[in-house]
Amino acid sequence: MDKIEEFKNNLLTSIEEVNKNADELRMNSDLRVARRYCEDNFIKLVNDCYEFLRTLKTKKEKECFKTKCTIILDSTETRILLSKQK
Numbered sequence: 001m002d003k004i005e006e007f008k009n010n011l012l013t014s015i016e017e018v019n020k021n022a023d024e025l026r027m028n029s030d031l032r033v034a035r036r037y038c039e040d041n042f043i044k045l046v047n048d049c050y051e052f053l054r055t056l057k058t059k060k061e062k063e064c065f066k067t068k069c070t071i072i073l074d075s076t077e078t079r080i081l082l083s084k085q086k
Contacts, residue, residue, distance in 0.1 A: 004061065007052050008068050008082075014045060015071070015080045022078050034078045042073040042080050 018041040025034035049069055056062050070083035 004056075004065050004068060007065075011045065011049070011069055011071070012082065014041075014048075015082065018042075018045075019079050026078060031078065035075060038073065038075070038078050038080060042071070045071055045080065 018038065022034045022038050025037055049071065052069075053062060053065055056065055068082075072081045072083055074081055
């Protein structure tokens with residue numbers, strides 16, 4: 001389960017970076033640019049999650065991963081969140 005926790009921490013770091021950059025884009029550009037940036041990065045993060053999920057062997061590991069690492073695209077706020085952050 002440590003590898004799941006490590007992935008979750010890396011995922012959180014990536015989400016924070018995307019959200020920080022989206023905030024800057026929202027302040028300095030068009031809201032559509034920030035939204036597109038979030039959407040593009042959300043797709044990349046979902047792909048990363050899917051690839052990591054494929055490396056897990058047991059059903060217990062997979063359930064733990066799904067509980068800890070579900071991400072949400074909040075297009076109204078132009079942010080990416082872990083499901084428990086919402």
